[in-house]
Amino acid sequence: KQEVTQIPAALSVPEGENLVLNCSFTDSAIYNLQWFRQDPGKGLTSLLLIQSSQREQTSGRLNASLDKSSGRSTLYIAASQPGDSATYLCAVRPAGRKLIWGLGTSLAVNP
Amino acid sequence: ETGVTQTPRHLVMGMTNKKSLKCEQHLGHNAMYWYKQSAKKPLELMFVYSLEERVENNSVPSRFSPECPNSSHLFLHLHTLQPEDSALYLCASSQEEYTEAFFGQGTRLTVV
Numbered sequence: 693k694q695e696v697t698q699i700p701a702a703l704s705v706p707e708g709e710n711l712v713l714n715c716s717f718t719d720s721a722i723y724n725l726q727w728f729r730q731d732p733g734k735g736l737t738s739l740l741l742i743q744s745s746q747r748e749q750t751s752g753r754l755n756a757s758l759d760k761s762s763g764r765s766t767l768y769i770a771a772s773q774p775g776d777s778a779t780y781l782c783a784v785r786p787a788g789r790k791l792i793w794g795l796g797t798s799l800a801v802n803p
Numbered sequence: 804e805t806g807v808t809q810t811p812r813h814l815v816m817g818m819t820n821k822k823s824l825k826c827e828q829h830l831g832h833n834a835m836y837w838y839k840q841s842a843k844k845p846l847e848l849m850f851v852y853s854l855e856e857r858v859e860n861n862s863v864p865s866r867f868s869p870e871c872p873n874s875s876h877l878f879l880h881l882h883t884l885q886p887e888d889s890a891l892y893l894c895a896s897s898q899e900e901y902t903e904a905f906f907g908q909g910t911r912l913t914v915v
Contacts, residue, residue: 696845724903726903728906733891733909733911734908734909735807735809735893735906735907735908735909736893736895736906737906738903738904738905738906741903781846783846785901789901790848790851790859790901791846791848791904792845793845793846794845795843795844795845
């Protein structure tokens with residue numbers, strides 16, 4: 693059974709720091725992995741989607757990597773800003789099946 | 804503003820009420836989903852519709868009744884809910900079943 697774990701559960705950093713959020717999954721047979729952002733009480737915004745054949749994806753200050761063999765993905769945020777404060781969710785998709793979700797990392801970037 | 808719109812954004816209802824949540828997508832997608840998000844739990848997939856047909860029902864109690872009249876609209880009819888049903892209900896759509904999903908802003912439901 694696929695399980696997704698995100699560490700840490702919460703993170704507080706000063707503005708300007710580079711930071712890494714971690715996502716691990718127990719079954720390497722995935723079709724893709726997706727990172728989402730969720731602001732308090734709001735819906736989800738897709739940040740990056742990595743196909744199983746890819747090693748990383750980049751969008752602006754965000755970079756997501758995928759290592760299927762070790763069951764890990766990282767989301768790297770460069771030069772963090774207060775506006776980056778949100779919960780970041782990781783979800784993996786087994787082939788042709790529904791997303792399996794982590795509990796998220798709650799990030800606070802302090803001015 | 805996203806391509807998936809949910810109304811209302813907030814809803815407070817008594818346990819004997821009947822209400823409906825509405826979702827509309829403007830992306831030309833063929834699949835739509837209802838998710839439940841409760842504190843300290845992963846997102847729970849409730850229902851999946853593909854081309855207006857329900858293709859998945861994940862053991863959701865019958866007090867939740869989905870309806871998909873066309874590929875752009877999805878409803879979740881609620882009746883005789885329990886306080887533990889209080890949660891954020893998210894709608895999503897995707898081009899095809901189980902492809903990249905795009906989410907609405909959610910409806911915050913409180914059952915009193």
